[in-house]
Amino acid sequence: MCFWILFSAISVSARTPADEEDCLICHRYPGLARIEQKTGKFRLFYVNPQLYDQSVHGQILCRYCHIGLDVIPHNNVKKVNCATKCHLKEPSTGKEFSHANIYERLIHSVHSPGIPPKLKKYPEDYPRCADCHVNQIYKPIADLESMKPGINKDALRRCMGCHEDKKWTKRFYQHFAHRLHRARAPKELVDLCMACHSDVQKMARHGLEPVSGYKDSFHWKAVLYGDPNAPDCLSCHAPPGFGLDVHSMVPINDPRSPLYPKNRPITCANPYGLQRCHPGATYKFAQGKIHKLPVTLRGEVGLVPEVKTKALKEGVKEEELTEQERFQRKVYYLVKVIYTMLITCVVGGMALHQMMDFYRTVKERKHH
Structure with missing residues (x-):
């Protein structure tokens, strides 16, 4: 007992x-x-328990997602299917809530491995729901003006003035306020996308270029240093105004894509987004390459041709070059000499300055 x-x-x-x-x-x-x-x-x-209770799925019963828990220890648990109904009432319609509509968009997007039995090549390379989504902790808003996370006691108090069930009211307020935040900070989102898209072998299997060169761009520098106006991956690949979201992305050669050639000026201008990017962007401006390959990958088979011309390769005799390649070699040699002299003068001048400053410091110390 x-x-x-x-x-x-x-x-x-x-x-x-x-x-x-x-x-x-x-x-x-x-x-x-x-x-x-x-x-x-x-x-x-x-x-x-505490973190789960404060998470997005904190009010959902385990058996709604994890099917096959009838025996302990569990030996027949089925894989979680995010498209199943959650047995929760969606407040605007009163119907049982489900992610099925999002799943339907996802299976027709560029990130879909295909529908069995017609799967794409290397289906294991494509992301699953849990690869991008975690059971996030609610981030309610403490300050409605600065959008800082926390609990706005005054707003919550006014909600409870009419809604007597305090537990339900707090949960609904948390859900609503949480959705006012961005799902991820720009740096978190870039790191998430690059976890797959910077993988050289994985991208080569699907005929894509790795995007690790993005971290050589000005966009990344703005993201890295926390510029609130900095664009992340979704700012270009799924901006508002195109009827697409992160779950319904299409290839860039699709006319619906924000990165389709004729759509790029609008994407760069970003008239419907939160960031003020490049208003008045022209077609030529929008042709600039964002995902340049890093030097370590240039010349790799299947990516881009070798950047070095014949004129810059060592061991090639003068008579083997064309007139244009001879000119390129002369320009390269001239730039190299000027650059070497400039570096020598700058570093040498700095060294001379430090020596003179050190001499002056020692002399004044002895004088006093």
Whole structure:
């Protein structure tokens, strides 16, 4: 009897609002994990009750997503399908909520591996829902003017003036305020996209160029230093005004794409977005290349041709060059000499300045 009383007390104390089935009796322990025998992959099954309760999915029962939990230990759990109904009422329609409409857009987008049995090549390279989405912690707004995260006590107090269920009111306020923030900071979004798109082998398999050269651009510098006007990947690949979002991206050769040649001036101008980018951008301006390949990748097979011309290669005799290539070699030699002299003068002048300054400091110290 004492054991069951203690067991029940622990269950109640560990339970979150969405844990009607007492899943946290086991899953609240940080050491709950296993290693898959076939793949050797480490899998962690720990759930932090406090963080989960404050997350986007904090009110959803475990069994709504994880199907096949009838036996303990679980031995027939099916893969989570984000397109299933959540058994929650969508407040604007009263219908059961589902991500099926988003999933429908995703399977026809550029990020879709295809629909079985017609899968694209290398379907394992394409992102899954969980690769981009995590169960985010709610970020309500504390200051409506600066949009800083926190809890705006005054706004929440006014909501509770009419909505008597304080728990429901706080949850709804958190959801609404959380959606006013950007899902990710620009740097977080760029890092997320580049986790796949900077992989040379993976991009080569799909006939794409790796975009690691983006970090040599001015756009990245603005993102890196926290410029609030800095564009991220979605600012160009899924800006507002084209009827597309991150789940319905299309290839750049599709006329609907924001990066289709005729659409690029509008994309660069970004008239419908939050950032003020390049108003009045012309067609020629919009042809500038953003994702330049880094030097280490130039000349790789299947990417871009070797940048060095015959005139700049060592070991090529003068008589083997054309008149234009001889001219290129002379210009290159002249630039190299001027650059060497400039560097010598700058570094030498700096060294001379430091020596004179050191001499003056020592002399004044002795004088005093």
